[in-house]
Amino acid sequence: xxxxxxxxxxxxxxxxxxxxxxxxxxxxxxxxxxxxxxxxxxxxxxxxxxxxxxxxxxxxxxxxxxxxxxxxxxxxxxxxxxxxxxxxxxxxxxxxxxxxxxxxxxxxxxxxxxxxxxxxxxxxxxxxxxxxxxxxxxxxxxxxxxxxxxxxxxxxxxxxxxxxxxxxxxxxxxxxxxxxxxxxxxxxxxxxxxxxxxxxxxxxxxxxxxxxxxxxxxxxxxxxxxxxxxxxxxxxxxxxxxxxxxxxxxxxxxxxxxxxxxxx
Amino acid sequence: xxxxxxxxxxxxxxxxxxxxxxxxxxxxxxxxxxxxxxxxxxxxxxxxxxxxxxxxxxxxxxxxxxxxxxxxxxxxxxxxxxxxxxxxxxxxxxxxxxxxxxxxxxxxxxxxxxxxxxxxxxxxxxxxxxxxxxxxxxxxxxxxxxxxxxxxxxxxxxxxxxxxxxxxxxxxxxxxxxxxxxxxxxxxxxxxxxxxxxxxxxxxxxxxxxxxxxxxxxxxxxxxxxxxxxxxxxxxxxxxxxxxxxxxxxxxxxxxxxxxxxxxxxxxxxxxxxxxxxxxxxxxxxxxxxxxxxxxxxxxxxxxxxxxxxxxxxxxxxxxxxxxxxxxxxxxxxxxxxxxxxxxxxxxxxxxxxxxxxxxxxxxxxxxxxxxxxxx
Numbered sequence: 001x002x003x004x005x006x007x008x009x010x011x012x013x014x015x016x017x018x019x020x021x022x023x024x025x026x027x028x029x030x031x032x033x034x035x036x037x038x039x040x041x042x043x044x045x046x047x048x049x050x051x052x053x054x055x056x057x058x059x060x061x062x063x064x065x066x067x068x069x070x071x072x073x074x075x076x077x078x079x080x081x082x083x084x085x086x087x088x089x090x091x092x093x094x095x096x097x098x099x100x101x102x103x104x105x106x107x108x109x110x111x112x113x114x115x116x117x118x119x120x121x122x123x124x125x126x127x128x129x130x131x132x133x134x135x136x137x138x139x140x141x142x143x144x145x146x147x148x149x150x151x152x153x154x155x156x157x158x159x160x161x162x163x164x165x166x167x168x169x170x171x172x173x174x175x176x177x178x179x180x181x182x183x184x185x186x187x188x189x190x191x192x193x194x195x196x197x198x199x200x201x202x203x204x205x206x207x208x209x210x211x212x213x214x215x216x217x218x219x220x221x222x223x224x225x226x227x228x229x230x231x232x233x234x235x236x237x238x239x240x241x242x243x244x245x246x247x248x249x250x251x252x253x254x255x256x257x258x259x260x261x262x263x264x
Numbered sequence: 265x266x267x268x269x270x271x272x273x274x275x276x277x278x279x280x281x282x283x284x285x286x287x288x289x290x291x292x293x294x295x296x297x298x299x300x301x302x303x304x305x306x307x308x309x310x311x312x313x314x315x316x317x318x319x320x321x322x323x324x325x326x327x328x329x330x331x332x333x334x335x336x337x338x339x340x341x342x343x344x345x346x347x348x349x350x351x352x353x354x355x356x357x358x359x360x361x362x363x364x365x366x367x368x369x370x371x372x373x374x375x376x377x378x379x380x381x382x383x384x385x386x387x388x389x390x391x392x393x394x395x396x397x398x399x400x401x402x403x404x405x406x407x408x409x410x411x412x413x414x415x416x417x418x419x420x421x422x423x424x425x426x427x428x429x430x431x432x433x434x435x436x437x438x439x440x441x442x443x444x445x446x447x448x449x450x451x452x453x454x455x456x457x458x459x460x461x462x463x464x465x466x467x468x469x470x471x472x473x474x475x476x477x478x479x480x481x482x483x484x485x486x487x488x489x490x491x492x493x494x495x496x497x498x499x500x501x502x503x504x505x506x507x508x509x510x511x512x513x514x515x516x517x518x519x520x521x522x523x524x525x526x527x528x529x530x531x532x533x534x535x536x537x538x539x540x541x542x543x544x545x546x547x548x549x550x551x552x553x554x555x556x557x558x559x560x561x562x563x564x565x566x567x568x569x570x571x572x573x574x575x576x577x578x579x580x581x582x583x584x585x586x587x588x589x590x591x592x593x594x595x596x597x598x599x600x601x602x603x604x605x606x607x608x609x610x611x612x613x614x615x616x617x618x619x620x621x622x623x624x625x626x627x628x629x630x631x632x633x634x635x636x637x638x639x640x
Contacts, residue, residue: 163331164364166351168429169381178377182368 018241025234032229042235052220052236059200059217062131066138067195071188073139074146074195079180081147082154083162100144109208112137116209129211137209138202142195149194153187154180186254193251197244273306274482280343282307282465283328283433288337290323290489297323299489300337305482310459310466312476315486316512321469324486325435328467329358342432352381357426358435361442363418365410371397371421372406378429396428399458416447423455427462434459436468440475452478473513477501485509501561503546506640510559517565517605519558523550523637530632533558537603542577547637557638562608564634567595567620572629579628581605583620597626 025043029036046052081094100108116126116133126132161183165175181188203218210219217240224233273279281304290298298320305311313321326332327339330351339346346354357378366374372393379389397403400420410418419439426434439455440448456479459466470476476483477497485492485500485508493505504510507518521535521542530545533556542558550556572578584604585596588611595607607628620626 158362158364160360160362160364161366163329163351164358164360164425165366165377166331167329167356167358168378168425169352170377171352174381179366 021234022238022241024231025238027231027234030231032231032234042231043239045232046235046239049232052217052232055215055217055220058131058214062134062138062216063196063199066135066142066199067192069135069139070142070146070195071192074143074191075150075184075188077143077147078150078154079176082151083159097144097147100141101148103141105141105202105204108141109137109205112140112205113208129209129214131214133209133211134206134214134216137205138195138199141205142198145194145198146188146191149191150184150187153184157183189254190251193247197247201240201244273308274304279306281305282309282342283467284340285324286338286340288324288327288334288339290320290327290332291335296489298327298334301491303484303491303494305465305467307465308463309481310456310468310479312468312470312480312483313486314470314473314476314483317471319486320489321486322437325358325437325467325469328433329356329435330354355432356435357429357431357433358437359422359426359439361438363410363422363442365418365421365425367410370407370409371402371413374410374421375425375428378425392428396424399427400424415442415444416451419443419451423458427458427464431464433465433467436466438470439468441470441472448475455479477513485512487512503636504559504638507557507559507638510557510636510638515562515606515608517560517562518638519560519603521556521558523552523554523556526550526552531637533637537599537601538579539600540578542635543632544577544635544637545632546635548639550637550639554639559636559638560630560634562594562606565605565607565628565630567597567607567609567626567628569620569624569626571627576629576631577635578630579605581626581628583622583624583626586620586622595620595626597628 024032024035026038026040027034027036028039028041077097081090081097084090112133116129116136119125120127126136157180161179162175165179166172170178201218202216203222206216206219207222210216217236221233221236224230274281283303283305285301285303288298288301289296301324313324315321323332327334328341328346330346330349334347341355366377369377375393375396376389379392384392393406394403397406400423402417402420402424405413405417405421410421413421419442423439436455440451443451452475455466468476468479480497482494482496483500484494487508493500493509495503495505500509500513504513504516510516510518519535519537519542521533521538523531523533524541525532530543531547531550533542533544535542535558544558547556566572579597579599581597581599583595584598587594587596590611592608592610595609597605597607599605605628
């Protein structure tokens with residue numbers, strides 16, 4: 001009994017705000033805090049809000065692109081850090097790749113903005129703030145997360161598997177494609193999903209590197225809230241929560257499933 | 265059918281060895297893993313590198329496979345310098361201690377992997393996979409994944425995966441360490457039979473001297489990166505070249521002493537721990553006054569209540585401990601000098617009328633030919 005009341009308290013603390021938000025997204029009333037009966041009208045209204053739809057579509061494109069880019073780059077970094085034992089500065093690089101995890105986002109965002117402006121001055125690219133700058137910025141910070149996830153998987157993997165493949169006549173690239181990659185694929189998927197969720201809900205860095213022509217969804221929500229919360233935002237937020245929840249559930253399933261078949 | 269390989273190719277001075285290590289050293293930073301190893305291994309041999317963990321035997325094997333590059337020296341296989349040749353182009357295959365089966369492939373997929381690298385046509389690959397699986401009696405398990413197999417079955421698949429490549433040399437890194445005792449003994453003989461049948465040269469790394477003695481044509485005993493002695497199991501056991509080898513292989517009673525008489529067919533030594541001088545008919549060349557170690561194997565000594573016949577070496581003591589193992593018993597005999605000596609005796613009869621027991625006064629006797637003088 002004691003256990004369950006403690007659990008209830010902790011989980012109420014974690015999830016009550018979200019539950020309230022979800023419940024009020026089905027509120028018929030125009031006022032956010034007054035219950036006016038059940039309705040899905042705000043979801044309908046959302047579908048006609050072109051600004052929100054554009055922003056959602058942009059966020060989705062940015063999240064997919066930056067997740068893919070950071071998975072490719074992060075995997076390469078992880079392979080270099082784990083498989084090449086002795087090179088100058090390995091310790092330094094290992095530390096440096098994880099530093100962005102703890103770097104305040106405001107600083108990362110500001111630094112990126114300054115870089116983009118300086119680059120635009122120097123060689124005219126990137127022209128203004130656009131989807132490109134958001135993708136680059138999101139890739140920058142997601143990369144570290146992917147590297148950490150893939151690196152731990154690689155470190156656990158029996159290195160003699162790769163040696164055995166090489167011993168059986170496979171060249172290094174073939175070894176990577178046929179042995180290493182399939183075996184670390186769960187980590188790649190988990191890293192991709194992590195990068196995707198990080199990107200789709202990022203506000204701080206996006207605030208620095210997005211521009212009038214390209215505003216991702218979290219920024220749109222944030223600016224709408226500043227004009228006063230309306231139940232449409234609750235509906236939008238509920239959809240985002242659902243999407244993130246599904247993504248995390250898939251990531252969990254993938255990691256768990258592979259874990260069982262990997263035990264040899 | 266090729267003519268069978270000569271039984272003892274290493275005794276033929278004109279035979280060209282299949283594998284040659286020439287002054288091979290390997291350093292990791294300040295640590296010397298392998299130091300100036302010269303070694304020749306012949307076609308058809310079952311050669312074992314035997315030593316405690318960290319003695320450099322695995323590093324030596326990994327240099328042969330191409331996973332490590334020698335810091336100094338050269339390695340030749342079939343007369344070709346292997347130094348600059350990567351693992352995937354060497355005519356050797358390695359069976360890993362962990363077996364290193366690819367967990368995401370079936371048994372057949374694992375075995376076909378090496379053949380696919382040679383771009384063989386699919387039907388040829390399928391035939392070869394089937395043939396080798398039948399040879400290791402794993403034909404029924406072709407579609408299983410490695411995690412669905414027992415330890416012994418995995419070991420067979422790992423072996424098959426190497427053999428199907430028909431290498432000039434098969435390297436085995438502690439191939440039986442993961443198996444339980446009974447299966448290990450059975451597999452030892454199986455491996456030897458397979459090697460006999462296909463005639464591929466095997467080089468095995470092991471820390472288990474019983475395994476090395478059972479399976480090998482020759483053994484290289486390693487310690488601290490250096491090969492201490494190379495010889496047949498009999499040579500290594502009966503005529504160890506150094507105190508280290510004598511002590512490492514089997515049990516040995518060793519007495520420190522000094523040479524007092526040096527004749528062509530035997531020497532006489534005085535040992536402070538023994539009351540009587542010893543006569544020894546084998547061992548390193550020595551001169552009078554040389555400090556030596558006299559080694560006698562426990563089973564080469566006889567134990568009895570009566571004084572041994574004239575002409576034998578002997579010592580007197582009392583039984584301090586008896587380890588009865590059924591087939592044999594080991595007696596620990598305490599000499600007057602306080603030195604303990606191990607004697608091994610076969611229990612030939614069901615019961616002895618007056619069995620030796622604790623505290624009994626006994627005589628130990630051994631023939632001069634059954635002792636060895638060591639100077640290193």
